[in-house]
Amino acid sequence: MQTQYEKPVIQKLHSGLMNKFAGSTLLHRKVKTEIAGVAIDELVAQYGSPLFVYSEQMLRRKFRSIRNAFTTRYPNVTFGWSYKTNYLKAICAILHQEGAMAELVSKMEYDKAKALGIPGNQIILNGPHKPFATLEAAVRDGVTINIDHLDEIEDLEAIATRLQKIIPVGIRLNLDAGIQPCWSRFGFNLESGQAMDAIRRIASGGKLQVNGLHSHIGTFIMEPAAYARQVEKMVAFGYEIEQECGWRMDYIDIGGGFPSRSRLKGSYHAVDVMLPSIEEYADAVCDALWAALKPEHTPQLIIESGRAVVDEAGTLITSVCGTKRLPDGTRAYVIDAGVNLLFTSFWYRFDIALAQPVSGPYEPSVIYGPLCMNIDVVDDKISLPPLSRGTQLVISTVGAYNNTQWLQFIEYRPNVVLITETGDVELIRAAEDLSDLERREHLPPRLATNAMFHDLTTKL
Incomplete structure (x- = not known):
């Protein structure tokens, strides 16, 4: 069997070299096999990839640390949970349990708060x-x-x-x-x-x-x-x-x-x-x-x-679905989550860990999302070992704005789960299917597929 010729590439590696910022590049990328005590492979096996995961313990802990910092210094403090940061019902409900009011900036958010049963005297508009x-x-x-x-x-x-x-x-x-x-x-x-x-x-x-x-x-x-x-x-x-x-x-x-x-x-x-x-x-x-x-x-x-409360409680599990070399020799990976789910990647560099140990030399790499858009880049300056299809990455500190600014574009939006303080896993938003996309659409009968093909056959 004749194998396909692949042009050799010489890529300069910078791992371990000092830089002007008094540090060195990452020699071994962090491996994160669990989130809040639950194994990542178990989460993916049950809920698929990509998958948003929230830690209830971290969410409550962050809110309490901020609340305590202010209430121990001033006697009359109230917190308003910023709905625009993350308005998943379960996230809002947890923070209302902790004593936060609802801080809203639109009719839509007002409707959400009222549907959750938040009284008017606990709302800021x-x-x-x-x-x-x-x-x-x-x-x-x-x-x-x-x-x-x-x-x-x-x-x-x-x-x-x-x-x-x-x-x-x-x-x-x-x-x-x-x-x-x-x-x-x-x-x-x-x-x-x-x-x-x-x-x-x-x-x-x-x-x-x-x-x-x-x-x-x-x-x-x-x-x-x-x-x-x-x-x-x-x-x-x-x-x-x-x-x-x-x-x-x-x-x-x-x-x-x-x-x-x-x-x-x-x-x-x-x-x-x-x-x-x-x-x-x-x-x-x-x-x-x-x-x-x-x-x-x-x-x-x-x-x-908002951000300081929820960002660290949110994690995204994603999987490599393709590997390639760019014309300049840079190693590139395509994953199943892009800017459609991580809109804040335009401004922030996330903490990206491997979900399992991977051996091999590290080299500068680019991580692309699955969208048919050149701007769908999750990280363009990351050092990674050679990854194969199916390798899972764990992207941390993504709880703020990504679930409110995510796009219904090209891909379905995935499951979102909450890991409770007792370690149970609860589904708090189900993955979308075609019915979610088309529920509000109306197709005129004359444009139905059967009618179109009937008209075409008649003309022929």
């Missing part, structure tokens, strides 16, 4: 698009509403007239916290005077009353001091409102933005070196609060953390 009917339902339910723009003021005034009541509201601010980029899309700008103009507009209408302030300065904020500057400005503005309108702020909502252990693309240092502890964030926020507040005034501090 943010976001730039609040349909009139949703706003009215939120007012009737006693939801905390943070106004994003002037049109919402008019809508809420119309609702107040209809209900014949003064509605308590908060307003969202955007401000300079000394970091870049400076988020200016949402809410009213503080430094330009736009926010105070909005306050005066609300006061002149006589139908709304501002009792809280909200601001979200960005995402993956690596500087605790930015939150201190945010708090100082929000509290000072709150007292300006009190002096001019007589409204004392009942809450200061600082949004979220705390980072997880994901690595931003372009960062070279280890996470442990770069990432401030949650205690450092709590110190910055609470010290600033105590310094800025008047005596005997302890407004509710609301924190809407």
Whole structure:
């Protein structure tokens, strides 16, 4: 039998060499054979690949560590779970059990929270698009509403007239916290005077009353001091409102933005070196609060953390389905999960481990997803041993935004399971099939396949 000729490739290996960042490339990739005590091969055998896996123990542990960091430093703290980060029902339910409110930014999320049975007084409604009917339902339910723009003021005034009541509201601010980029899309700008103009507009209408302030300065904020500057400005503005309108702020909502252990693309240092502890964030926020507040005034501090709570609780198991060499000699692997499931791979480099030991020399490699798109790249600078079809990879720290931003594109979305604190495995979202894709579609009878072939046969 004659074998096919394959052109030899000489590839320079860099494993073990020192670099300018005072480290060395990975000599032996981490092997991860289980998640939360459950063997990966058992999970794949029962639920298939790719497979999202969540650890309930890790989720609760992360939430409690953040909660404890703030509640031990300030007496009046409330947490709002950011639905947009991950709105799988089981994930939301766990965090509501832990005492988190529902922080929502759309009608869809509002519908999800209400379907879960969350009462209005445990809901915060943010976001730039609040349909009139949703706003009215939120007012009737006693939801905390943070106004994003002037049109919402008019809508809420119309609702107040209809209900014949003064509605308590908060307003969202955007401000300079000394970091870049400076988020200016949402809410009213503080430094330009736009926010105070909005306050005066609300006061002149006589139908709304501002009792809280909200601001979200960005995402993956690596500087605790930015939150201190945010708090100082929000509290000072709150007292300006009190002096001019007589409204004392009942809450200061600082949004979220705390980072997880994901690595931003372009960062070279280890996470442990770069990432401030949650205690450092709590110190910055609470010290600033105590310094800025008047005596005997302890407004509710609301924190809407998402990524830092759930990211590390989520893992994706995926399998190699093809291997190849690129024209420049780089080893490439195709796996069964791509940017359709890992949308955040455009910004983050994940922790990728082998699910089983693999021998052989390591070399720089590229990992592609299964999509027929050139941008479907999971990692383009990873050192791997020679992998074969069926080898499983374990991608960690993927619990934030991937299950809300995943795409129904080319591939079905897979099973999602939860490993309970007792080690049981529960299915929390079943894999899709064709019925999920086509349930909302309508095919006109004239375009049905049988009719099309009948017309074609008749013409012939």
